[in-house]
Amino acid sequence: MKKLLSVLIAAALLAALSCPALGAAAPSRKEEVVYGILSGDGSVEKIYVVNSFYGGDITDYGDYTQIVNLSGSEPLSVSGDMITSKGSQGRLSYQGTLSSKDLPWTFGIKCRLNGREVRFEDLGGADGDLRIDITVGQNPRVTTPFFDDYALQVTVKLDKELCEDIAAEGATIADAGGDKQISFTVLPGRGAQLSLSAAVRDFEMEAITISGIRLMLDLGMDDIGGRIAMLEDTLGRLDSGAGDLLAGADGLSEGLSDYLEGLKALKDGLSSLSAGVADLSAAASSLSAGLSGLAEQGAALVSGAAAMQEAVFSAVNTQLEGSGLPTLTSENYAEILGDRAETAAIKAQLDGVMMFVQGLGSYTDGVEQLSSGAANLAGGAEKFYNSASVLPASANKLFEAGARLSGAMRELRDGLSEYKDGTGALLGGLDGSQGDISGILDLVTGGPGETVSFVSEKNTDVAAVQFVLKTPAIER
Incomplete structure (x- = not known):
């Protein structure tokens, strides 16, 4: 163990000493909010990231197909995967659409109406016994530690006027105005098979939302x-x-x-x-x-x-x-x-x-x-x-x-x-x-470790990363 630790420390020092020689600019401290647009079957349609900085000269890295400055009209400089801005006054945020569609998790959504499989998009105005199954797994193509360190909350809102006999094993069901809010929690490092059912009429539903955060629990x-x-x-x-x-x-x-x-x-x-x-x-x-x-x-x-x-x-x-x-x-x-x-x-x-x-x-x-x-x-x-x-x-x-x-x-x-x-x-x-x-407790909280960037390993000063994922809404 001591020998391995020595090798890792030496490698880290070598990497740090090598950076100036390569001419790479030091990344700026920032926060990332990763937004994922999911299709009705749970596959990823698009991922964009809102990067927020604390002002001054900014250097960031990411493989984006499109960049939009959310804090002003001045353009951002892009060179390969490096994005820079000079002398920003106050907080600066920009949105970048990632070229990749890979999240740390994979999602699958299947719907059954009266025992027959139906596409998510075709449920608008439906009547009968509805069952929605959501599968959460690990994406083997993503090597960052988010799957092991982050918990997910999967939230489904059902209109109480349109849905009765709502059941969801393992979920928390609460009143939220005119809706019933069903919340599932998926612990770090775990996949999940989530199911909910209801008797529906003239059905419509808001988007299913999935939030991913790193748990910070003080359990004494x-x-x-x-x-x-x-x-x-x-x-x-x-x-x-x-x-x-x-x-x-x-x-x-x-x-x-x-x-x-x-x-x-x-x-x-x-x-x-x-x-x-x-x-x-x-x-x-x-x-x-x-x-x-x-x-x-x-x-x-x-x-x-x-x-x-x-x-x-x-x-x-x-x-x-x-x-x-x-x-x-x-x-x-x-x-x-x-x-x-x-x-x-x-x-x-x-x-x-x-x-x-x-x-x-x-x-x-x-x-x-x-x-x-x-x-x-x-x-x-x-x-x-x-x-x-x-x-x-x-x-x-x-x-x-x-x-x-x-x-x-x-x-x-x-x-x-x-x-x-x-x-x-x-x-x-x-x-x-x-x-x-x-x-x-490590299983629950994700264990110790620093926060890393979802966008690029070159971003080494990241204060926080949060995931917000949504499916389409179901409309009549």
Whole structure:
């Protein structure tokens, strides 16, 4: 890349140093408005350019068949493709008809009336169902960057008294006095297939107009980049916290598995146990105390989970600012996000959070139930000698509660794992997103680059170029 850049710079310097030796006059700063007269089928009949200068001595270049001074009666000097004027006072404009009929775009217009193809020029006074198809493509004979840098607006006006049931997919339709104005936008570097339809009577229509301009949009990339950085930082903290929670859940799950095995052994042993009531009572009391302490921690876990849920929804809503979506909550996010492909990663993340919170609820419920069962066990141990037939049944309930708790813990662990995967995927998706956004904006705005002349590459000081193209009007 550096070698190529060096070659290009050297070539540019060589060209600049060579100009005086060739004796070519430096071009004057100007603006170009390119007018194209299109036929009814979209082909180009004529192109003329209005060149506007800021006064003084003027030098311009262009291959014209005819030149008209629009600012006065004094003649312009023409030598080959060089046009000059001496000592112009104030702004000077002249119109030149180009010898070429090539625009950066190609246009095709086809019309159908009641399903039958009809020439554009023959639609005057027509009645029936009308469809107009406009095709926009790139002209391979034009190498200037206008196709890639300029957006087009294609405008069709239909008289509301003569046209009904107007439809145009992808267009903006607005009232403009007695007309309906249909406006299509073609982005830089894109072709297009544009269609509109209407039920018409005694039809007539103004000319179809096509305007080409270079988009200059201030979309606040610095602000977008800052927000993405903030989002990445927040997601990084969430991802780290999710990792810690997942590690804790793994340890808790292993402990519960061991605990459940102990409950099973207790259940099996109680069926034949008839002695050692005192030892069993002490063990049951200790178990009840431990489970009571575990249950007391449930409120803190639930509170922490609620805070994490709120943080995740807050981060996601921050990410979606400007998307047009309403604020997401645990009650509405699934309906709002639905099956949208562009928000699938976000929905997966939120699903994981909700699964985690629900699993934790099951976990705390199970702990409370298990604690209650342990308390019953401690009380029943004192009466075990006289109620030996009842104790195995209570132990079986305790085991079932432990099994439910273990299942809830597995769900919690799975939910945390999915949540961790979601935060990791989201972080990976955001990695380099500023570059992706810049690329998308380049598609919309045409990307960076200087304004060049449509008329001649010798015109190197051009402030602006605009295209205004028109078809014939349809008259009755």
